[in-house]
Amino acid sequence: MDDRTTRPLTRRHALRHTAALGVGAAVAWLAATPVAAQAKLAKDAVKYVDKGDVPGKDCDDCRHYLAPAKADGPASCRLVEGAISPHGHCAAFTPRA
Numbered sequence: 001m002d003d004r005t006t007r008p009l010t011r012r013h014a015l016r017h018t019a020a021l022g023v024g025a026a027v028a029w030l031a032a033t034p035v036a037a038q039a040k041l042a043k044d045a046v047k048y049v050d051k052g053d054v055p056g057k058d059c060d061d062c063r064h065y066l067a068p069a070k071a072d073g074p075a076s077c078r079l080v081e082g083a084i085s086p087h088g089h090c091a092a093f094t095p096r097a
């Protein structure tokens with residue numbers, strides 16, 4: 001059995017990939033990695049801002065956006081760590097299909 005395919009990915013592993021591949025490639029790598037094995041990207045790594053300045057490209061227009069589980073709870077993202085704003089934006093923005 002190939003040990004690399006069964007070991008959970010660590011934050012250090014993800015950050016090493018981010019530095020080596022650049023943000024775009026790291027985002028593609030994370031998007032292709034099963035959710036259970038993911039370590040999320042730091043907000044700084046993807047230039048996240050709480051209020052985007054490009055109309056139609058807010059976090060709630062992005063396919064990686066995860067709406068709050070409760071009406072007053074924080075939103076989150078499949079790729080970026082921490083709470084995010086529905087009106088935020090980052091370099092990993094991907095429009096909904």
Ligand code: SF4
Binds near residue numbers: 046
């Ligand atoms: S724009 Fe960035 S932070 Fe916002 S939902 Fe998309 S990937 Fe996540």
